[in-house]
Amino acid sequence: MSARAPDHFSLLGFAPRFALDPQALDAAYQRVQAQVHPDRFAVASAAERRVAMQWATRANEAYRVLRDPVQRAACLCEMHGAPIEGESNTAMPAPFLIQQMAWREALDEAGSSAEREELQRAVAGEQARLLSDLERKIDVEQDFPGAAALVRQLMFTSKFSGELATIAQRGAA
Amino acid sequence: MALLQIAEPGMSTAPHQHRLAVGIDLGTTNSLVATVRHGLPEVLADAQGRALLPSVVRYRGAGVEVGHGAQAQQAGDPRNTISSVKRFMGRGVKDVAHAENLPYDFVDAPGMLQLRTVAGIKSPVEVSAEILKVLRVRAEASLGGPLVGAVITVPAYFDDAQRQATRDAARLAGLNVLRLLNEPTAAALAYGLDNEAEGVYAVYDLGGGTFDVSVLRLRKGVFEVLATGGDSALGGDDFDHRLYCWILEQGNLSLLPPEDQSLLTARARAAKELLSSKGKATIQARLSDGRWVNLTIGAEGFASMTQHLVAKTLEATRQALRDAQLKPADVKGVVLVGGATRMPHVRKAVADLFGQAPLTNIDPDQVVALGAAMQANLLAGNRGGDDWLLLDVIPLSLGLETMGGLVEKVIPRNSTIPAARAQEFTTFKDGQTAMAIHVLQGERELVDHCRSLARFELRGIPPMAAGAARIRVTFQVDADGLLEVTAMETASAVQARVEVKPSYGLGDEDIARMLQDSLGTAEADLRARALREQQVDAQRLIEATDAALSADADLLSAAERAEVEARLAAVRAVAAGDEADAIKAAVDALAHATDEFAARRMDRSIRAALAGRRVDEVMAR
Numbered sequence: 001m002s003a004r005a006p007d008h009f010s011l012l013g014f015a016p017r018f019a020l021d022p023q024a025l026d027a028a029y030q031r032v033q034a035q036v037h038p039d040r041f042a043v044a045s046a047a048e049r050r051v052a053m054q055w056a057t058r059a060n061e062a063y064r065v066l067r068d069p070v071q072r073a074a075c076l077c078e079m080h081g082a083p084i085e086g087e088s089n090t091a092m093p094a095p096f097l098i099q100q101m102a103w104r105e106a107l108d109e110a111g112s113s114a115e116r117e118e119l120q121r122a123v124a125g126e127q128a129r130l131l132s133d134l135e136r137k138i139d140v141e142q143d144f145p146g147a148a149a150l151v152r153q154l155m156f157t158s159k160f161s162g163e164l165a166t167i168a169q170r171g172a173a
Numbered sequence: 174m175a176l177l178q179i180a181e182p183g184m185s186t187a188p189h190q191h192r193l194a195v196g197i198d199l200g201t202t203n204s205l206v207a208t209v210r211h212g213l214p215e216v217l218a219d220a221q222g223r224a225l226l227p228s229v230v231r232y233r234g235a236g237v238e239v240g241h242g243a244q245a246q247q248a249g250d251p252r253n254t255i256s257s258v259k260r261f262m263g264r265g266v267k268d269v270a271h272a273e274n275l276p277y278d279f280v281d282a283p284g285m286l287q288l289r290t291v292a293g294i295k296s297p298v299e300v301s302a303e304i305l306k307v308l309r310v311r312a313e314a315s316l317g318g319p320l321v322g323a324v325i326t327v328p329a330y331f332d333d334a335q336r337q338a339t340r341d342a343a344r345l346a347g348l349n350v351l352r353l354l355n356e357p358t359a360a361a362l363a364y365g366l367d368n369e370a371e372g373v374y375a376v377y378d379l380g381g382g383t384f385d386v387s388v389l390r391l392r393k394g395v396f397e398v399l400a401t402g403g404d405s406a407l408g409g410d411d412f413d414h415r416l417y418c419w420i421l422e423q424g425n426l427s428l429l430p431p432e433d434q435s436l437l438t439a440r441a442r443a444a445k446e447l448l449s450s451k452g453k454a455t456i457q458a459r460l461s462d463g464r465w466v467n468l469t470i471g472a473e474g475f476a477s478m479t480q481h482l483v484a485k486t487l488e489a490t491r492q493a494l495r496d497a498q499l500k501p502a503d504v505k506g507v508v509l510v511g512g513a514t515r516m517p518h519v520r521k522a523v524a525d526l527f528g529q530a531p532l533t534n535i536d537p538d539q540v541v542a543l544g545a546a547m548q549a550n551l552l553a554g555n556r557g558g559d560d561w562l563l564l565d566v567i568p569l570s571l572g573l574e575t576m577g578g579l580v581e582k583v584i585p586r587n588s589t590i591p592a593a594r595a596q597e598f599t600t601f602k603d604g605q606t607a608m609a610i611h612v613l614q615g616e617r618e619l620v621d622h623c624r625s626l627a628r629f630e631l632r633g634i635p636p637m638a639a640g641a642a643r644i645r646v647t648f649q650v651d652a653d654g655l656l657e658v659t660a661m662e663t664a665s666a667v668q669a670r671v672e673v674k675p676s677y678g679l680g681d682e683d684i685a686r687m688l689q690d691s692l693g694t695a696e697a698d699l700r701a702r703a704l705r706e707q708q709v710d711a712q713r714l715i716e717a718t719d720a721a722l723s724a725d726a727d728l729l730s731a732a733e734r735a736e737v738e739a740r741l742a743a744v745r746a747v748a749a750g751d752e753a754d755a756i757k758a759a760v761d762a763l764a765h766a767t768d769e770f771a772a773r774r775m776d777r778s779i780r781a782a783l784a785g786r787r788v789d790e791v792m793a794r
């Protein structure tokens with residue numbers, strides 16, 4: 001019924017690129033919310049209140065996606081016809097799978113918090129490497145299927161680092 | 174003809190007209206109403222100069238008594254004197270802790286319990302509405318006119334059922350709800366604006382019946398809630414109850430009549446309050462059978478018997494910090510809210526967790542109402558563009574039941590609101606034409622451990638092979654934290670679509686009926702009231718449309734503009750008349766005709782704001 005929803009990047013006034021200054025993102029998000037937030041329309045007509053809710057919802061969604069590098073990359077891949085399909089597409093390069101298995105073993109064997117912290121550092125290092133590859137694939141090479149493969153790997157590693165954090169938390173409690 | 178005025182979206186064309194708006198803290202133990210006058214927030218007192226209204230409602234054969242008078246009669250008429258009704262909002266009997274120790278005659282009703290009183294069966298919504306009505310009348314008398322609306326505060330950890338019930342109570346009390354505002358957020362607003370605070374703050378809010386903790390980032394007029402946590406059934410009442418149980422144990426008492434239960438609960442509360450300033454307290458009472466209770470409790474003994482309650486609040490606080498991905502040391506200041514934070518052992522526990530003394534330069538009883546008043550003033554459009562931005566979150570994840578009694582989360586907790594998320598499902602049988610949809614709220618994996626919000630059935634799915642249908646279920650949470658669910662079959666040309674409001678929510682007819690029942694109002698009065706509301710709404714839409722046309726008419730084609738003008742003229746023609754249906758029809762038609770216009774204006778205002786950003790950046794370099 002109403003105007004077509006803008007994509008996350010154009011809603012917040014950014015070019016569709018992977019590299020993005022987080023502070024500029026925060027500022028743009030807040031500027032947009034300052035215009036569209038339902039709090040500005042609390043005594044407006046029902047129609048205006050509904051429109052405000054729709055746009056504020058879009059702004060929140062855009063901010064949520066763009067501030068997370070993995071989701072931002074996934075969004076760019078989808079925009080360029082290379083969907084992630086994280087659930088169905090589980091084909092991974094062999095070296096990546098071997099490394100995952102090595103991490104799992106290390107986690108099973110890690111008895112001390114020092115050993116877990118070392119594993120955490122290794123995972124974080126790998127994530128940083130994947131992210132910088134991702135930036136090159138998207139912003140320089142424009143290789144979106146290649147980027148989608150990296151996104152899938154990153155989703156794997158973040159799942160693993162989430163499990164690590166949960167175990168560390170349990171250890172601390 | 175008046176001069177064209179350039180008005181900001183949502184602002185009145187008459188910016189100098191001050192709109193009367195209030196903030197209401199509808200508390201478990203006490204309630205308050207506050208407003209902003211001459212730029213400063215203040216709590217409005219009753220004719221006797223008392224700011225706090227005890228949240229106690231006493232039903233009599235004829236008439237209702239609210240506040241101090243009702244509280245005074247509590248021990249004498251426990252069954253008809255309802256206190257801490259907030260604990261029953263949106264709850265069934267089985268959800269209420271220690272229900273067997275309460276002197277009420279509960280009626281288990283679907284969705285929400287009810288109470289049998291001398292004046293008939295009452296729902297918690299009606300009881301709460303009595304409290305709100307007294308505050309509305311107080312505010313109108315004090316401010317000298319009808320209110321444009323109110324911000325009502327709710328515990329941040331209130332779920333959808335509890336929020337819906339609160340909004341219904343406000344409507345029933347004749348209040349236009351501008352916003353449901355989370356209590357810790359209101360407190361952060363009052364504290365932050367008053368102290369020009371910047372950085373990460375935690376609000377620890379232990380009220381009479383609820384516990385909330387929120388972690389916020391305050392930055393240049395933006396109040397951003399990063400995470401919230403709590404327990405909507407944990408508060409000062411539980412400390413009283415623990416002490417009450419101790420009295421029973423010590424005095425070897427059991428099976429007390431309701432009068433004695435009320436008496437000893439009151440004595441326990443008084444002792445708890447005394448222990449906040451004294452090392453020990455004496456509990457004396459004469460029971461209805463003539464027996465005497467005479468006990469002494471020390472501060473340390475009280476602290477140790479309630480340590481498990483404090484521990485629960487600390488665990489919720491740690492979880493909120495983890496959700497915000499912060500450590501206690503990252504928090505710049507801790508704001509204490511709620512009367513129960515006066516207990517020294519609570520303060521000490523909070524100080525130990527954060528490694529700093531909490532901020533105490535605010536009144537923990539008033540800060541929520543003051544923050545709500547500031548927000549009400551802003552929402553009413555009295556600030557003329559000099560606004561702050563408040564970004565809040567949902568406290569509990571929202572999800573759907575999937576196969577095997579598991580919950581699939583659709584919107585995770587701590588998502589910034591308003592928020593919408595969709596999830597696709599499919600049929601699992603050939604030719605399946607209906608699908609049951611069960612909406613849940615909570616963090617646990619199993620359906621049985623989450624709160625059931627609504628069940629509905631999507632019918633009319635065209636028969637297809639199993640797995641071919643695409644059922645898209647959309648969750649929309651608005652700025653009040655209230656949920657609306659829509660389901661649609663998208664694979665076929667036929668769209669089956671249903672919108673649900675959670676089942677405990679009251680329909681407009683229910684509200685009208687209850688208004689009539691509770692006020693004893695004649696139907697004619699009710700119609701007159703509905704007419705006035707329609708007239709006000711029409712006037713509002715005329716003003717808004719005028720303002721929109723004078724600012725952005727260039728966004729419309731000539732034909733579109735003519736359409737809007739014609740609909741606008743139609744509203745003008747009937748707005749002052751006395752036919753409610755005609756006004757509503759004209760208003761709906763204008764609203765529909767301006768839908769697209771509103772969206773284009775929104776887009777333009779975003780472009781302008783973002784262009785402003787670029788100018789700023791250029792200037793900065």
